[in-house]
Amino acid sequence: MNKQQLASKIWASANEMRSKIEANEYKDYILGFVFYKFLSDKEVRFLKENDYDEEDIKNLTEEDEEQVKFIQQNIGYFISYDNLFSTWIEKGIDFNVSDVHDALSAFSRLINSSHKKVFDGIFTTLETGLTKLGDSAASQTKAISSLIQLIKVIPMNGKQDYDVLGFIYEYLISMFAANAGKKAGEFYTPHEVSLLMSEIVANHVKDRDEIKIYDPTSGSGSLLINIGQSVAKHINDENNIKYYAQELKGNTYNLTRMNLVMRGVLPDNIMTRNGDTLEEDWPFFDDNDPVNTYDPLYVDAVVSNPPYSQKWDPSNKDNDPRYAEYGLAPKTKADYAFLLHDLFHIKSNGIMTIVLPHGVLFRGGEEGEIRKNLIEKDKIDAIIGLPANIFFGTSIPTIILVLKQQRENDDVLIVDASKGFIKEGKNNKLQASDIKKIVDTVINREKIEKYSRVVTKNEIRENDYNLNIPRYIDSAEANESWDIYATMFGGIPKSEINRLNGYWEAFPNLKQALFEDNGSPYVTVKVDNVKQAILANKQVKSFTSNYKNAFKGLREYLVLELIDESTKVKIPQEETRLSHYIFDSLNGTPLVDKYQAYQVLDDEWQIISIDLEMIQTEGFGAVKKVDENIVIKKKDGKDTEVQDGFIGHILPFDLVQKSLLSEELLKLTEKQNRLLEIVNEYSEIIESFSEEEKDSSILNDSNDAFVTAEVNKQIKEIYSEVSNLEIDGLNAYSRLLDAKAKKAEQLDFIAQHTEVAWHHIESKKDKTYAKAKVNAYLKQLQAKFSFPEDSFEAKVVIVSDLMAEEKRIKAEVKKADNELHLKTKVVIESLSDDEASALLSQKWISPIVNGISELPDTVLNKLVSEIAELTDKYAVTYADVTDELVKVEQSLIQMIGELDGSDFDIKGLSEFQSLIKGE
Template sequence: MNKQQLANKIWESANKMRSKIEANEYKDYILGFIFYKFLSDKEVEYLKRNGWSNEELPELVEDDTETVDQCKDSIGYFIAYENLFSTWLSMGKSFDVSNVTDALSAFSRLIGDNYKKVFDKIFDTLQTGLSKLGETSGARTKAISDLLNLIKDIPMDQKQGYDVLGFIYEYLISNFAANAGKKAGEFYTPHEVSLLMSEIVADHLKARDSIAIYDPTSGSGSLLINIGRSAAKYMDSNKIQYYAQELKENTYNLTRMNLVMRGIEPANIFTRNADTLEEDWPIDIESYPPVLRVDAVVSNPPYSQQWTPDGKDSDSRYAGYGLAPKSKADYAFLLHDLYHIKPDGIMTIILPHGVLFRGGEEGEIRKNLIERNNIDAIIGLPANIFFGTGIPTIIMVLKQNRDNSDVLIIDASKGFEKVGKNNKLRSSDIRRIADTIINRLDVPKYSRKVSRDEIRNNDYNLNIPRYVDSSEAAESWDIYASMFGGIPNSEIEALSDYWNAFPQLRGELFKPISDEYSDIASEDIKKLMYSHQNVSQFFSRYNDAFSDFSEYLHKELIDNVTSMAASKEEAILSDNIFKRLESIELIDPYEAYQILDDNWTKMSADIEVIQTEGFDSVKKVNPNMVIKKKNGKEVEVQEGYFGHLLPFELVQNVYLSEELNNIKAKENRISEIDSDIEELFENLDEDSKEKSFVNDDKTAFVAAEVKKAIKAKDVEEEVLITLKSFDKLSNEEKELKKAIKELSAALHLKTKETIENLTDEQANELLHEKWITPFVDQLNSLPENIVSSLCSKVNALADKYKITFAQVDEEIKDTENELSAMINELTGSDFDMQGLEELKKLLGGI
């Protein structure tokens, strides 16, 4: 299975397994054991590279001081054979919780002196929490055994393992965060927000040979890891140093585990378990004052937390800016981050949007930041994007030295997708924001570069709506057009982007009726639009731009499937699509990018399997195992097969269409029979529906009773004909279902054999159909969507003023007159007639 499938399986099992333990606590156990497995497997891998064989591993004992010292010096720790993760798995029923506690104690004793900062007390959270896994030793042993078997299949090797391991670890963290309520905010920044910050920072640092990055509220370490991954696209990953500080011990351990498991050299990891605001980072250098200066700081500090500003007046972090109020430490964290970046560095910080406009001490700090030209950009994020809180948030980008003096303000609050209870940035949203920041773009209703003078004139208030209005224009109604008809030219002009792209189309869609108003020129708007030369040329330009795209994708993805650098391929495809769209008006390249990303998620999972298992993995099938109850117990049984990579349905459509169509024809015939039987039943009279050949609900025939009635011939001739017709159709349906079952079973086995006997050329053809055909089809729908959207907008304009108030008023008068005339025909008592006369007056009747 690919890494996503493996991650899903582990999460589902872990969630069932945790019983009454809170998700926020249970994460410490499962993630702790994953980390122990990583260290254990890494030691075995190291020893094998240095001449050890599997047969020699049992000789791995503490008494072998030479090997112990070698491991401690090279990888930072030593684990004896009896304490290896693989040994635990092999112990079977003799495994006990004491094996774990003994192993964790031994690990603490056997850390290399140069690696204490990375590994010291890293398993304390796991070790002290084991008691919560069960009330008895036996219960704890079973719970741990279940955990070990759950994670045993996660690969840890350097070739593929770091990517898979990191993916699963991050996936589990994010799922635990989503299920941990408000506590989640303490340790996890959503991956999409982290990725956005990473792209901004990595672009700023891309020309450097080596960098140091720092997160003073590191949580799970995901922000640092994503920045390092993005920066590694431009430099040697071993030239990146990671600094992390975290207040809470269990979360601090999470940071260290996460960093180590990504294959980051321990020599590049610097971590502290301390209060960032109270205990600034010390560093031993021969300068005064001793200050940690890094290329980038990223952080997602706790929002509006209380702190102690007393005695901080002399703290150089806040000098020249001011002290944040006691009730809200947001600007204290920001100034701490800013203080630690180099003159040419960059920082990004997530904060509640209140920091943009709150007054008092915060207003003074904001003023000083603007006057010192530190604020580079502000990004307004969608609400409800973080786990456990729905408050609106922003990302602020700051620098010590800047070439420009304006502030780029982006309102990205409208770009997201709904996922469960939360909003989530899409890949296209991330790309749009990052491109806007990197290129400092002014985009109507989205972003604007704001001068310092304008900000001064607004009394240093940075509230985003003051500068960028992203709201949709409220629909207005033209009074004259509403009364007398016609379409206001101003509302037609609002579609100017379309008219710029289709310059002659407007003149043929609308005919002027005055200087200010026009009317629709044709009743069939859709026909006129799709047959127009401008629209035809638009489709042609798009088709020309993408005429060879399918062939390009085949060469890029399929011909090079085993050798491509998969981690960089999406960026290559993206650049190609953006370049093709440069000359195509109206089409949003970010919409195309989202289509790419959605498809790439599926393609990359297959590519990962092919590159790991070889190209023959395309020709593999797997047994389809399902859980069923047997004798009161759940057992796993096989129900057919499924393609390892190729869906059976795809293979059938391409190579077994005749057999597939035969089955579909029989299924269609069954649908026809069902309709015919339904019609026969509806034609029965009510008396017949009381007979025994109709079910108790009076909704259907009873087949066995129908046969008896036919044989007895004790019904009217017309009913007998109906029953015989039903019986014939019922027998035909039964035969068809039997045939379909047999044909489906045969087709299933034939599909299995077809996949297993594919030639390389056929396998490539099927990969093309799975990956490229749907992707290209979705991209090709973009110009159609544009024209369809314009058609809908023009139709809406036409309908909006089609019926005037004058017409409505005339219809009301006609209706009143008709009703009044009808009243004249009525008779009744004197009181009735008086009432009717009064009603006629109200209707305007005579």
Template sequence: MNKQQLASKIWESANKMRSKIEANEYKDYILGFIFYKFLSDKEVKFLKENDWTDDDLPHVTEDDAETVDYIRSNVGYFISYKHLFSTWIDKGSDFNAADVTEALSAFSRLINPSHKKVFDKVFATLETGLSKLGENSGARTKAIRDLLHLIKDIPMDGRQDYDVLGFIYEYLISNFAANAGKKAGEFYTPHEVSLLMSEIVAAHLKDRQQIKIYDPTSGSGSLLINIGKCVARYMGGGDNIKYYAQELKENTYNLTRMNLVMRGILPNNIVTRNGDTLEEDWPYFDDNDPVNTYDPLYVDAVVSNPPYSQSWNPADKESDPRYRFGLAPKGKADYAFLLHDLYHLKPDGIMTIVLPHGVLFRGGTEGAIRRNLVEYNHIDAIIGLPANIFFGTGIPTIIMVLKQKRENTDVLIVDASKGFAKVGKNNVLRACDIKKIVDVVSARADVEKFAKVVSLDEIRGNDYNLNIPRYVDSSDKNERWDIFATMFGGIPLSELADFHEYWAAFPHLKDALFTASGEAHCRLNVANLKSSVLDAADVTAFTARYASSFADFEAFLTTRLLDGMETLNITREKSIISDDVFSRLNGLPLIDKYKAYQLLDDEWKKIAVDLEIIRTEGFASSKQVDPNMVVKTKDGKKQEVQDGWIGHIIPFALVQQTLLAADLARLNAREARLSELAAEYESLLNELSEEDKDKPFVNDEGDAFVPKEVAKAIKSMEVEPETLAVLRKVNALNNEEKSLKKQIKADSTALHLLTKKTIEELTDEQARQMIKLKWIPPVLDSMAGLPSAVIADFIARLLALAGKYETTFTEVDSQIAETESSLVSLLDELTGNEFDMQGIQELKSLLGGSAHE
């Protein structure tokens, strides 16, 4: 399984296993055990890299002080052989819940003092929560054993940055958050929002060799980790990034530490603190040595997603240097968090913070703080996000970007509230949405209905109200109706002007399609608008120019992806390819480069999975097949069983379509013939008389033959000759059907096994060609479809405009009159009693039909 499949499998099982335990609690247990497995496997890996064998491992005991010191000094902790995760698995039915309690207690005792802050009490939440996994020891043992077996297959070595562990950990946190309701906000920032903030920060820090980043409300630590990954992309590695994290809730604080450690971050680069960010600022010193350790925390970047509008106590905070711009009100701590973050920034630093929309326009002390932030030139950008994008709350939020020192005095305001995809109950930023926002922030560009660079004078003129709609109007254009065109027909030139981008791209097309009809209107002068557009020289030139721009795109992709597939940097490679796509689109009108980016991203997600496997397992993995495991129900119980094979990388279908085309064609021909039989059965059924359809050789519903009864009827010879001829044909079809089904099953099995053998025996060149066919054509096809999609949308909009005024009010009025006249004529033909006729006469009068009397 690839990492997505493994993560999905673990989540589905874990969600069922948690039973009545809240998702917010259960996450601490499974994630805690994953972390313990990571530490256990890491110790074993270290020992084996230093000449310890499997036979030596049982001698790793607490009684051997020299070994204990050796391991603690190198990995930061010590786990004896009997407490290793692998030992728990090997114990099978002899495993007991008490083994976990004993192991966690021993771990706490044997942490290297130099790693105390990283590992001390990191399993506290797991230890105290074990009792909730079962009402008695036996139930707890079973629940824990099930959990251990669930996660035992997660690879922990992180070879070549194959971040399976990190991916699964993040995947589980995300899914637990989605099921945790309002509590989700306590520990998780949606990955897409985290990525957006990370890209903005990384662009600012990309030229630095060494940085410090800080999250004062760190949650699970995912936001910090994403910042580090994005910055490391520019720095060439992450060992020069120092991570500072502060979190109030102990269980969430433990998630932060676990997550940071498991991502391969050096322990010396992890500095964490369990405390109240607002009440207790980051300490300037170590309590054990306050004089020599005095070091105020100033960092290159602060990122945070604090609790929204949280109550806090501003009493006695007037002299706190963090709040020099003012004290946030007691009922809303939003600006308290913001000012705390800003205080810890270096002069050339950057911060991004998620806040509710209210901080942009609320008055009182918040208004005063906002005024100071503007006047002291700290607010760099404001990004309005879609509503319902965070788990547990549907309120719209913003990301505010601030800096200590800025050269410009304006503020970039972005309304990104309309760009998202609906996924389940939540809205999610797509890759194209993130890319567009980051590009606009980097360029500080005005974009109609999306972004505006607002001057300081304009903000002052609005009394420092930063509410986004004051500056960026992203509302949809209202539908217009032209009164003259409604009455007399024609197309208003003012509405045709809305297509100005198309007329600029197709300079001769407008005159070819429309003829002026007065000063303000025109008429369509072609019989078939669609074909006229498609055949227009401007349009064919447009598609040809696009095709020319991408003429060598296949060769480019092949060189980039195939030649260095075992060593390339996957994240950086995506950026290189997307930059190339943008370059090809540069100067081409009408094509939305962000739609192209999304298409690339959709395909890249699939390609990246294969690249990770190849980088981790080598090119030979492309010639491997895996058991196809499916869940089937047997005796009322669901169990996982093998159902054939699937390609580890190369799909069976691709091999069959290319290397085994003749075998596949034979199978498809038989399947096609099988599907034809149904029509032939129906035709023969229609040849029977109604009397014959009541006989036993036709089923009770009268829509199918009964094969056994057909055979009996033929044998008895007690039917009419015509009927007998039909039944003999039915019998022949039935024999053919049986033979076809048997042959198809045999051919399908043979082709499946032949495909398996073919994949396993591929030459390197054949495997390379299969990978190329899997990766490259889907990208090419998606890009090639962009011009036709643009033209199809253009035609649809033109047709809608032409149809809008096609029927005039005068014509509608005439149609109504004709209909009324016809109805009156029909009423004249009706007869009835005296009262009926009075009613009919009144209806005729209403229809204006008195002349028919």
């Protein structure tokens, strides 16, 4: 399984295991065990790299002080053999919850002094929470055993920057957040928001040799780590990134430390604190010598997603250097307290990004004064309005504020990105193209209609320092309007046609080719087929031709970059390189949205990057590997892992079958299609039944499927009345068999009944006939009898024949499918390097090339749709509607006049006619 499949499997099982335990709590247990496995595996790996064999490892005990010291000095901690995660697994049924208590207690004792700040108390949440996994030692043992069996398959030695362990860890955190309700915000910032903030920060600090980054409300640490990964793309040595984190809640603080350690951050680069950021600010200092040990913290970048509008205590903080220049946030809302804290800690050339509720942009009072000071001191660089409902646990609209200590300009970039998202479950989600567009807009300070603009300080002053985004950007869709004249008399208003100016600028003669213009403010469509006319236009043809030429080298470029260099390509940087190629190719091309092209790339990159990680970790031979397909099935009431065939390690079976086993696949597909046809034929027969026939027992209660046993029973009844000499003779022989007649009696019967063509029936060795063979021949004879077409009997016979055919084909499909499956396994494992590369090209390259090549069609289809909507909008005039009403009225009056009845009925109908006529 790749990391996505493995993460999904672990989550599904873990979520089922947690039973009634809240997701917010359960995450601490499973993630704690994941971390303990990581530390255990890391120690074993270190020992093997230093020539320890299995026997040496088994002899590791706490009493061997020399060995303990050697291991502590190198990895910062010591775990004895008895306490290793792998030893827990080996114990099997002998494993007990006490093993976990002993191991965690020993770990705390045996942390090297140099690593105390990183590891001290890191398992406190797990250790104190074990009792919640069961009300007895036995039930706790059972729950923990299930957990460690679940996570034992996670590999802990990924070679990539974003390895399998890190992916699974963040995936689990995100899934627990999705199920944790309002508490999700305490420990998780959605990955897409983290990535957006990361890319903005990384661009600002990309030219520095050493970088310090800080998250004062770190939660699980995912935001901080994503920033680090984005920065690492631009720095030669990622070990030159130092991470500072502070978190109030102890369990979440532990997640931060675990996350940083598992991502391979050096202990010397991890500086974390468990405390209230607003009350216990950095720096560190020794209480006995505060002056000489004072060490203020100033970093290159601060990122944070603090709790929204939290209460805090501003008492005695007037002289706090964090707030002195700007003012104190109100005690009921700490949003600006967190912002000013972040701003205080960035260097003069630093940057900060913070997620806050959008109310901070316009609320008055103390917040209004702080906002005014920030603007006048030129600290606010950009404001990004995010979609609503983008964070787990809250649906309130949020923003990202970008601030800098020193800026070259005094304006503010405002971006309304609230409309760019996709729906995913209950939440909205930023797509890669949305993130890319926001980041590019911020970095380049671009002005985009209905999306972004740079606002001067004077304009902000005129608005009394209110930064509410709608004051500066109107991103709302225009309200639907109807032209009175066009509604009454027809035609399309030129004003509405001109809303498509982007197309008319790209294709100057197209508008004239499509519309008849008589000099009035209205036009009419003058072509019968709009789409055909557009595609036939020379300028449109030139557009599509130029676009095709711009990307004619795309496939070759991607093959060179991704397949030829698959074992060497730098995965974290590669998507950016590819996007530059695509953007450069699009340069000068009108109408096509470059961010749609980027989305095409990113959709496939999610697959490609995972495959590349496996190839770079395992070698190119990974492409030719096939894995057992392990699925969960119920067995004896329990979920059990069983093998269900095979699955390509990298290459999907269906791709290989389409490419290299097309004949076999076609034959199988034809059989599968025939099964679908049979289902349709069943439906057609049911639809042809009369209501009386539908009451027959051959249909189920829903009258949408046949009951096999009842059809067979009905067939017997139908054919029981079909008779001739041979059929009568066979029925008599069948009754003889039912009566257990002896061999001699059967042979005598066969000799006497020459009307039966016995040679058509396969005999037994003793020259008698088995009942099954007799019945089969009997059915052949009966089938020769034809019932009247459309009779119930004829339909039942057809159904019976279809059922027999369906049963036979299902068996054939099952056999053919299994044979094709096994053959595909053999084919993948015997691929040459060239064949494997060609298949990779189909999996990776073709979807990108095809997706990008289709973008002009999307553009032109949208134009066709827009014109069709305008045409339909004014196709029916008021006069048309009035004429139609008159015709309907006249028809109704005529129909009433033809009715007959009593004198009173006639009088009533006459009055009705008068009302319709308006008399």
